[in-house]
Amino acid sequence: MAKQMHKTPMLDELEKGPWPSFITGIKRLAQSEGKPYADMMKDLLGQLEHSYETRLGYWKGGAISVLGYGGGVIPRFSEVADKFPLSSEFHTLRIMPPAGMHYDTKTLRKFCDIWEKYGSGLIAFHGQSGDIMFQGCRSENVQPAFDEFNEMGFDLGGAGPAVRTSTSCVGAARCEMSCYDEQKALRECINSTLDDMHRPALPYKFKFKFSGCANDCSNAIHRADMAVIGTWADDMQVDQAEVKNYVKKLGRKGIIDQVISMCPTRALSLNDDDTLDVDNRSCVRCMHCLNVMTKALKPGKKRGAAILVGGKRTLKVGDMLGSVVVPFMKLEDDEDYEALVELGQKIIEFFAENALEHERVGEMIARIGLGTLLEGLEIGVDPNMINHPRTNSYVRIDGDDWEAEVEKWNERKAAAAE
Amino acid sequence: MHPVLVENKGNWKWHDRPQPGVLHHVSYSGDEVWTVKAGTQRQMDVYTVRKLCDIADQFADGYVRFTVRSNIEFMVTDEKKVQPLIDKLKAEGFPVGGTGNSVTMISHTQGWLHCDIPGTDASGVVKSLMDELHAEFIREEMPNRVKITTSCCQINCGGQGDIAVNVQHTKPPRINHDLVAGVCERPSVIARCPVAAIRPAMVNGKPSLEVDEKKCVCCGACFPPCPPMQINHPEFTRVAIWVGGKHSSTRSKPTFHKLVAANIPNNPPRWPEAADVVKRILRAYKEDAKAWERVGEWIDRVGWPRFFELTGLPFTKFHLETWKGGRPALNASAQVRF
Numbered sequence: 001m002a003k004q005m006h007k008t009p010m011l012d013e014l015e016k017g018p019w020p021s022f023i024t025g026i027k028r029l030a031q032s033e034g035k036p037y038a039d040m041m042k043d044l045l046g047q048l049e050h051s052y053e054t055r056l057g058y059w060k061g062g063a064i065s066v067l068g069y070g071g072g073v074i075p076r077f078s079e080v081a082d083k084f085p086l087s088s089e090f091h092t093l094r095i096m097p098p099a100g101m102h103y104d105t106k107t108l109r110k111f112c113d114i115w116e117k118y119g120s121g122l123i124a125f126h127g128q129s130g131d132i133m134f135q136g137c138r139s140e141n142v143q144p145a146f147d148e149f150n151e152m153g154f155d156l157g158g159a160g161p162a163v164r165t166s167t168s169c170v171g172a173a174r175c176e177m178s179c180y181d182e183q184k185a186l187r188e189c190i191n192s193t194l195d196d197m198h199r200p201a202l203p204y205k206f207k208f209k210f211s212g213c214a215n216d217c218s219n220a221i222h223r224a225d226m227a228v229i230g231t232w233a234d235d236m237q238v239d240q241a242e243v244k245n246y247v248k249k250l251g252r253k254g255i256i257d258q259v260i261s262m263c264p265t266r267a268l269s270l271n272d273d274d275t276l277d278v279d280n281r282s283c284v285r286c287m288h289c290l291n292v293m294t295k296a297l298k299p300g301k302k303r304g305a306a307i308l309v310g311g312k313r314t315l316k317v318g319d320m321l322g323s324v325v326v327p328f329m330k331l332e333d334d335e336d337y338e339a340l341v342e343l344g345q346k347i348i349e350f351f352a353e354n355a356l357e358h359e360r361v362g363e364m365i366a367r368i369g370l371g372t373l374l375e376g377l378e379i380g381v382d383p384n385m386i387n388h389p390r391t392n393s394y395v396r397i398d399g400d401d402w403e404a405e406v407e408k409w410n411e412r413k414a415a416a417a418e
Numbered sequence: 419m420h421p422v423l424v425e426n427k428g429n430w431k432w433h434d435r436p437q438p439g440v441l442h443h444v445s446y447s448g449d450e451v452w453t454v455k456a457g458t459q460r461q462m463d464v465y466t467v468r469k470l471c472d473i474a475d476q477f478a479d480g481y482v483r484f485t486v487r488s489n490i491e492f493m494v495t496d497e498k499k500v501q502p503l504i505d506k507l508k509a510e511g512f513p514v515g516g517t518g519n520s521v522t523m524i525s526h527t528q529g530w531l532h533c534d535i536p537g538t539d540a541s542g543v544v545k546s547l548m549d550e551l552h553a554e555f556i557r558e559e560m561p562n563r564v565k566i567t568t569s570c571c572q573i574n575c576g577g578q579g580d581i582a583v584n585v586q587h588t589k590p591p592r593i594n595h596d597l598v599a600g601v602c603e604r605p606s607v608i609a610r611c612p613v614a615a616i617r618p619a620m621v622n623g624k625p626s627l628e629v630d631e632k633k634c635v636c637c638g639a640c641f642p643p644c645p646p647m648q649i650n651h652p653e654f655t656r657v658a659i660w661v662g663g664k665h666s667s668t669r670s671k672p673t674f675h676k677l678v679a680a681n682i683p684n685n686p687p688r689w690p691e692a693a694d695v696v697k698r699i700l701r702a703y704k705e706d707a708k709a710w711e712r713v714g715e716w717i718d719r720v721g722w723p724r725f726f727e728l729t730g731l732p733f734t735k736f737h738l739e740t741w742k743g744g745r746p747a748l749n750a751s752a753q754v755r756f
């Protein structure tokens with residue numbers, strides 16, 4: 001006889017309303033009689049209802065991995081297995097998605113077939129770190145499920161103190177703002193650090209994220225240890241005829257209110273003939289005016305990215321934003337992308353050697369100072385790295401040290417001018 | 419990836435938004451692509467995924483893309499297919515929207531369904547909130563885009579948002595001393611505490627830990643490495659609302675979100691009290707902000723006194739920053755507003 005559904009009056013409430021309901025989906029799985037996961041999902045619903053009633057969670061971790069990997073499976077064992085035995089093991093496989101999260105339906109259907117066979121039938125597209133989360137697997141099915149995903153060409157993402165799955169914005173694939181090939185950058189950086197993803201041996205987690213411009217659609221600055229954010233180094237491209245069309249459409253006041261006076265560096269002014277005057281030396285490539293006038297303005301032609309390191313969320317010293325370590329890195333040919341990968345590897349190496357256990361890159365920088373990191377990376381200082389120079393007078397500058405630093409600055413300027 | 423995207427990669431010229439939920443991109447080659455964006459429940463059963471696949475096969479040449487906020491995008495090259503695709507998605511229960519100046523899908527964590535440390539649910543909170551905000555998802559009527567995030571513990575996997583709905587523990591962890599010696603690696607638990615409130619101690623003749631409850635900021639960081647230090651509580655785990663977080667460097671620099679309301683009951687299955695505060699903030703923002711101002715930028719212009727006035731939220735001593743290094747959050751000027 002089929003296992004009974006638990007009563008779930010609170011979860012039933014979540015089937016009301018216009019937004020698609022995950023509860024309806026889970027119920028559908030639970031009522032797929034004859035499927036291997038049906039009874040498991042009945043108990044999962046029972047446990048979740050129990051959480052809703054008691055306002056507490058009942059999962060605990062453990063250790064599970066697949067052959068040859070140290071991480072990538074999130075083990076979950078139930079603390080209320082006596083009440084809900086069939087969902088007592090409900091592990092997640094973190095699978096790396098394709099860059100930009102593009103799929104064809106053949107792939108998605110294959111995912112479904114595999115996950116019906118070995119798992120719960122419940123899939124999350126995607127976690128905040130960009131991984132596809134195949135949720136709900138019994139211990140003995142983890143390996144065969146992974147093997148089939150792997151045969152399709154998909155690999156496990158990271159978990160624990162490791163390089164993590166990465167995300168990129170849609171970027172060049174469908175966005176005129178894109179300043180480099182985000183998908184290529186993601187693939188190459190991740191492929192070159194797979195060892196660090198699969199065998200957690202870093203002080204703590206390390207995340208790359210890739211956004212094609214300052215709009216930062218992949219939320220890189222706050223949330224990536226290394227954020228690669230597209231920008232350009234020459235003048236933005238202006239189609240003055242289209243500017244005039246926008247003035248016609250929005251009116252002079254509209255353009256002044258919505259574009260000119262919202263430029264953070266006062267780099268714009270509207271000429272008497274309704275063309276746009278751009279002070280490119282003051283522009284910080286913030287994207288605002290380009291977002292408003294998508295037909296009239298485009299990034300410049302000399303494109304690349306700014307690299308920021310050390311973004312993270314709360315634990316343990318509070319949230320941190322990334323800090324600029326490379327204001328501009330050209331990203332056009334293969335050599336440029338190799339340099340990007342090398343920089344990523346260098347940062348991870350420095351992190352592995354110098355961070356304390358359980359310390360993120362941002363916390364390490366707060367402890368040792370940006371200067372020490374730059375020296376480790378063999379990168380010279382640049383005024384684009386700061387909001388303003390120091391205000392605190394407690395700094396020791398031995399006379400000759402100052403001269404030596406001035407010398408470095410002059411050398412770098414001379415090199416850049418060549 | 420859709421073949422038109424492959425062919426035109428890096429060669430897009432401009433885009434516009436013909437209607438909410440639809441993006442229209444034009445390439446230098448003359449190719450055009452319409453993207454229809456729909457909301458999903460993120461945690462999807464295989465039947466839902468297959469249904470989305472059927473829709474993609476029928477209308478979008480068998481290709482889809484997911485966004486970082488778990489919306490799904492269908493790309494079509496024939497404008498005539500746009501409306502039938504929208505109709506189909508709506509008929510199947512997927513809201514079409516999330517583009518431009520809408521309230522898009524809430525960034526989502528794990529919660530009771532799958533994490534081992536959550537103080538609340540995630541999928542359920544998001545489902546409840548998105549039901550309430552559905553109208554703002556399918557329209558583009560906000561001054562600028564609004565990104566809402568949720569987090570089910572104070573680690574805050576959900577991230578920074580224009581509005582963030584986060585769990586707030588309000589009482590120090592309760593320690594099950596019988597289990598500590600066996601389960602916890604005590605030095606690393608002690609090292610985790612951001613305010614050095616945890617000390618080794620002997621309790622009932624067994625090595626355990628004690629917490630200086632006056633120092634403890636109830637962050638919950640000790641729980642993951644030491645589950646016998648239980649911080650979650652059916653009553654004392656509450657919800658707090660934060661505003662003004664922003665990832666982009668567009669106009670203003672990226673910002674962190676700031677606390678505006680706390681001690682909101684963690685009230686499943688629909689979290690009505692939290693939803694009320696969110697809606698109150700959204701209403702004030704929608705009425706008062708200028709075009710293109712994000713929530714934080716709006717507050718920068720009108721000032722915090724006016725924010726609390728417009729939203730009717732109370733201002734308390736807990737809004738004052740006390741964390742070390744927090745003084746720059748105080749007003750060091752004679753600029754005041756009335």
Ligand code: HEM
Pocket residue numbers: 126127128129130207223312313314315316526527528533534535573574575576577642
């Ligand atoms: C037992 C401990 C933890 C578990 C089980 C856990 C689980 C997760 C999961 C499942 C996600 C993806 C969320 C989703 O999209 O559904 C996530 C993301 C995240 N976690 Fe944790 N987490 C843990 C500890 C931590 C800690 C200690 C931190 C603090 C630094 C942290 C910071 C984050 C951040 C910032 C994200 C978002 C990542 C991004 O934006 O790419 N987590 N975590």
Ligand code: SF4
Pocket residue numbers: 169170171172175176177178179211212213214215216217218230
């Ligand atoms: S970050 Fe910039 S390039 Fe990337 S999708 Fe967003 S707007 Fe486009």
Ligand code: SF4
Pocket residue numbers: 262263264265266267268278282283284285286287288289290669
């Ligand atoms: S991109 Fe930003 S900084 Fe540059 S001109 Fe436009 S609005 Fe100003």
Ligand code: SF4
Pocket residue numbers: 527528529533534535536537540569570571572573574575576
């Ligand atoms: S916010 Fe906390 S409880 Fe929620 S998924 Fe992240 S770590 Fe787990």
Ligand code: SF4
Pocket residue numbers: 590591610611612613614615616629633634635636637638639640641649
């Ligand atoms: S809850 Fe946070 S502050 Fe309190 S004892 Fe634990 S780690 Fe320390």
